[in-house]
Amino acid sequence: MALQPHGGRLVSRFSGSSLDGMAAIEVSNDLRSDIENIADGVFSPLEGFVGKEDFESIVKTGRLKSGLAWTVPIVLDVDEQTAAKAKAAGEVALAAAGEKFATLKIDEVYFIDKLQSAKLIYGTDDAKHPGVAKTAAMKDRLLGGKIQVSKKIAQSPLRKYRKTPAETRAEMAQRGWKTTVGFQTRNVPHVAHEMLQKAALNLYDGLFVNPLIGKKKQGDFKDEVILSAYETLIDNYYPKDRAMFVTLHTEMRYAGPKEAIHHAIMRKNFGCTHFIVGRDHAGVGTYYHPFAAHEIFKGYADLEIQPVFFPAFYYCKKCLSYANERNCPHGPEVREELSGTKMRRMVSSGEIPAEHLMRPEIAKLIVSFKEPFVP
Known part of the structure; x- marks a missing residue:
């Protein structure tokens, strides 16, 4: 028999709510795929982008703060100005290529030590490592909070x-x-x-x-x-x-x-x-x-x-x-x-x-x- 999903239940974060009029944060198409992975349970038990306590626990122990195994933090990085606007709004839309497709309820805004985090995750701080290079290029603030997807990615070959x-x-x-x-x-x-x-x-x-x-x-x-x-x-x-x-x-x-x-x-x-x-x-x-x-x-x-x-x-x-x-x-x-x-x-x-x-x-x-x- 199939095992229970990780954490005991299959996450589902879909909503039919309208995103009209909401301020939006633009994300890459790659990150949009991961947001949909959160929404349909591929990343169960995550319900959104991890907060600071979970992030620090993941990179230091390979587990969420609850103790559940999790080794790769799923995060949204933004610049200082975007973080301030998102925090003030409390909830923002997420958009890819100009198309709004989800919402993020802001629970927290936080900083990380990018070099230390990269070394803990990848076992190296060598800038030639693709994961280290990506971490080093991240913007300075991370947003933690739950997502809801209103529009799925269109089918393609x-x-x-x-x-x-x-x-x-x-x-x-x-x-x-x-x-x-x-x-x-x-x-x-x-x-x-x-x-x-x-x-x-x-x-x-x-x-x-x-x-x-x-x-x-x-x-x-x-x-x-x-x-x-x-x-x-x-x-x-x-x-x-x-x-x-x-x-x-x-x-x-x-x-x-x-x-x-x-x-x-x-x-x-x-x-x-x-x-x-x-x-x-x-x-x-x-x-x-x-x-x-x-x-x-x-x-x-x-x-x-x-x-x-x-x-x-x-x-x-x-x-x-x-x-x-x-x-x-x-x-x-x-x-x-x-x-x-x-x-x-x-x-x-x-x-x-x-x-x-x-x-x-x-x-x-x-x-x-x-x-x-x-x-």
Whole structure:
């Protein structure tokens, strides 16, 4: 059976109230996606942007002030003048590209030490880390308070597979899945990913493939490439009644182990009972130990969703098949390692990956894109 949502209930923050005449704060389209994630329960138990006590507890302990696991603060940063106006109004509209879509009831306005906060969240204060750079660029005030969404984001080709946690839970129940394993990705699938996912399908009733669609760093595959590649893979190589393909619309934070916990919480809210935690999960560069995301789960025994740690799959030229250290006796000299980095490097150099590395339908699809990478 699906686990209870994180915190015990699925948050719903939708309202049909009019926003006409309300002063508005402009937010990015990426933040609008996260506001909708709050509203439909992807970020349960959050009901809005975190206040100062929760923020400080999150960055210092990886938990809300209540003690509930939460590792990535969801915040709205504004300048001093906007903060003063919002506080005086008590409630403001939120707008993206000029369109008002939600309200924020202001509970508090506060400051943070951006450098210290970044170091606690990302484990580094190196300005080259994308998360640190984003934190450093934040405006000086944060607004805490509950949101209500009046207008959802319009459907688009990138959002055609988006579902709410209520919808995914209902579908899992309808399919009769007692156990569901979630898989997070920000890359196109190679065959080692497929072998790992199918190994999980041998153990659990259903596979929840949940690629992250949203802002990524330069050199990552574009969202439309990831979406098309997984659509092709699942249509051609997965049993239809055992796999569910749903997109998650939020940005990568590259917070390594802290983000692995965040990813697990979101999949718990979607209804997953288990979650695959990969090597260097949500990592970037060499900022995190390859298995740091595995280690952090030892401190979150209360999370309920069970992490699944698979050894890395590689192609063994001696076995002539995909294998891992548990079932293959051969040394590194006959192993062909796969990674998202390697796939990106091959594609960017014009090399089409061999069939044992990437399904031919997917390789052809990727090279059909004039520019498959985030510029």
